Amino acid sequence: xxxxxxxxxxxxxxxxxxxxxxxxxxxxxxxxxxxxxxxxxxxxxxxxxxxxxxxxxxxxxxxxxxxxxxxxxxxxxxxxxxxxxxxxxxxxxxxxxxxxxxxxxxxxxxxxxxxxxxxxxxxxxxxxxxxxxxxxxxxxxxxxxxxxxxxxxxxxxxxxxxxxxxxxxxxxxxxxxxxxxxxxxxxxxxxxxxxxxxxxxxxxxxxxxxxxxxxxxxxxxxxxxxxxxxxxxxxxxxxxxxxxxxxxxxxxxxxxxxxxxxxxxxxxxxxxxxxxxxxxxxxxxxxxxxxxxxxxxxxxxxxxxxxxxxxxxxxxxxxxxxxxxxxxxxxxxxxxxxxxxxxxxxxxxxxxxxxxxxxxxxxxxxxxxxxxxxxxxxxxxxx
Numbered sequence: 001x002x003x004x005x006x007x008x009x010x011x012x013x014x015x016x017x018x019x020x021x022x023x024x025x026x027x028x029x030x031x032x033x034x035x036x037x038x039x040x041x042x043x044x045x046x047x048x049x050x051x052x053x054x055x056x057x058x059x060x061x062x063x064x065x066x067x068x069x070x071x072x073x074x075x076x077x078x079x080x081x082x083x084x085x086x087x088x089x090x091x092x093x094x095x096x097x098x099x100x101x102x103x104x105x106x107x108x109x110x111x112x113x114x115x116x117x118x119x120x121x122x123x124x125x126x127x128x129x130x131x132x133x134x135x136x137x138x139x140x141x142x143x144x145x146x147x148x149x150x151x152x153x154x155x156x157x158x159x160x161x162x163x164x165x166x167x168x169x170x171x172x173x174x175x176x177x178x179x180x181x182x183x184x185x186x187x188x189x190x191x192x193x194x195x196x197x198x199x200x201x202x203x204x205x206x207x208x209x210x211x212x213x214x215x216x217x218x219x220x221x222x223x224x225x226x227x228x229x230x231x232x233x234x235x236x237x238x239x240x241x242x243x244x245x246x247x248x249x250x251x252x253x254x255x256x257x258x259x260x261x262x263x264x265x266x267x268x269x270x271x272x273x274x275x276x277x278x279x280x281x282x283x284x285x286x287x288x289x290x291x292x293x294x295x296x297x298x299x300x301x302x303x304x305x306x307x308x309x310x311x312x313x314x315x316x317x318x319x320x321x322x323x324x325x326x327x328x329x330x331x332x333x334x335x336x337x338x339x340x341x342x343x344x345x346x347x348x349x350x351x352x353x354x355x356x357x358x359x360x361x362x363x364x365x366x367x368x369x370x371x372x373x374x375x376x377x378x379x380x381x382x383x
Contacts, residue, residue, distance in 0.1 A: 003368050004095060007089040007108035010046065010070075010153040017071040017135030020048045024070050028052060028111070028130060035114045036114075042147045044140070051131045051144040055124030055152060056114075057382075063146070063380065064316075065159040065343065066129040067141075067334060068107040069134030072099040078359035088160035094362040101351030104161040105363040106162025109350065109371040116376060120383045127156055129316055133290035136333060137299030141334040145341045154300065158313045159338040162349030164328070164363075167370045169317045170347035172226060175304035175336060177266055181295045183204060186288040189289035197288040199252035200241045202280060206293070210256065210275050212236040224261045232260040234269070255298070259330065262306035270295075303336040305345060306360045313344035321348060329353065348374070 001009075013024035029039045032054055042376065043050040053199065068187065075084045075098055082088040086097040095105075100157055117126060117236045129148060133139040148156065163170075183206070185199035194203075214234040239254035260266050277293040284291040307313060309326055318324050338345040350367035 001112070003108050003112045003372060004087070004089070004365070006013050006111050007100060007104060007368070008097060008365075010104040010108055011087045012085055013096070015071050016074055017133050019071070021070045021132040022048065022050060025050050025052050025130065025132070026105075028070070030130070030369050031111060032114065035118045037114070037118065039328035040147070040151060040247065042140075042144050049132045050142070051129070051140050051147075053127060053129045053144065055118045055125045055287070057125035059152065059154045060124050061154040062157045063125035063127060063154070065156050065338070066110045066130050066375070067111065067129045067131070067132045067159055067161045067338065068071055069334070070095050070107070071132055071135050072102070072359050075247070075359070079358045080222045082360070084361075093366060094364050096360055096362045098361055099310075100363045101164045101361050102353070103163055103349060103357035105164070105351050105368055106349040106371060109115040109162070109368060109375055110135050113375045116379055118149070120379050122364070122379070124382060124383070125154070125156075126373050127379070129159075129335065138302045138332065138334050138337060140298055141337045142300075145338055145343070149341065156343055158316060159335070159345040161333055161335040161338065162343060162371070163333050163335070163347045164349050164351035164353050165329070166226065166323055166352050167321065167323050167350060167367065167374065168322060168327050168350060169308040169314065169323065170329050170335075171259045171305070171309060171326050172262060173305045173315065173333055173336060173347065174227065174232070174261060174330055175266060175302055176257060176259050176332035178255065178257045178298040179295050180253060180255050180298060181293065183252045184290060184292040185250050186291070187294045188248045190246040190248055193248060195287075196248045196332070197284050197291050198248045200249045202293070203239065203254055205280065205355075206277070207236050207239075207254065210236065213269065213272065217221055217321070222261065222264055228259065229330070232258065232264045232269075234258050248305055251324065258330070260304060262304040266301055269359060302332040303340045305336040305339050306346070307344065307346055313346045317346055317348060319381060321374045339345050363375050
């Protein structure tokens with residue numbers, strides 16, 4: 001199958017983050033195994049989802065993992081000009097469809113080189129690693145990485161994560177964690193605002209604390225000009241509370257995220273936030289003993305990526321990819337998780353992140369061509 005044919009098939013699986021991906025992962029499994037390659041599934045505890053990994057080549061340490069995810073973001077509410085789950089080619093050199101850019105294009109490129117891979121005499125192995133639930137917090141990658149490291153006797157050295165980067169090597173991304181904060185106050189008539197504890201008013205204080213914390217990091221010089229914006233960000237995206245203007249709200253919830261530079265500590269930020277929450281609790285429990293602030297992670301933190309420009313993975317990319325302009329991105333990805341596990345990691349894939357998560361998502365055919373050529377060069381220098 002050509003890259004376009006493979007991508008067309010992959011796009012047809014409308015697997016959203018959080019949903020079962022067994023349809024697409026079993027199709028990928030069967031396709032790979034048709035070339036005589038053994039695959040391994042890493043299911044979740046409910047057996048409703050699974051990641052996949054496989055090795056092509058000898059059981060020798062030093063190999064390269066080609067990594068991608070199988071899930072996509074929703075299309076509901078977006079104004080698509082074509083069926084988002086039917087890959088559509090127009091007379092503009094682009095292929096349109098949900099996931100065409102983020103990041104089924106890279107998965108299609110990996111699958112397209114299988115005939116070459118299986119015929120090559122590789123010096124070190126090349127692995128495929130395809131995950132689920134990346135779009136809702138990079139949830140499956142840690143277990144997939146651990147399984148790879150425990151399953152094979154040898155140790156992979158490098159990982160190329162094919163997130164859309166216009167084939168630019170990306171050596172850094174921010175870390176992220178998403179939180180839910182719940183405030184339990186006391187209900188009452190609005191005229192007694194100083195007698196009761198408003199969950200809305202306290203939520204506002206907490207939100208302003210987060211904003212002030214972000215600004216204090218900037219003022220302290222915690223900046224990295226490689227990123228846009230060049231600072232860690234703390235942002236509240238959802239707040240729910242209240243029933244009437246004249247009723248003091250006894251409950252409030254707000255959802256927020258922290259996107260941190262590699263140099264900043266998410267643990268320190270959260271520790272400082274918790275200290276402030278404890279101060280508010282101590283003060284206001286004198287007025288209302290059941291006042292409480294609880295913050296929960298929506299998903300585990302995704303670590304930042306900060307690959308040195310002198311790292312061997314950078315030298316490898318320069319050897320197989322004509323684009324030597326190293327960059328960073330503000331979004332988080334599974335690359336940081338591979339790096340945290342001791343595998344030198346870099347992002348490099350077809351398409352632009354500017355097209356991801358929006359209506360009429362597309363990948364340029366020329367981008368797919370560049371990606372295939374990079375992967376073919378990887379096989380060539382390793383044979």
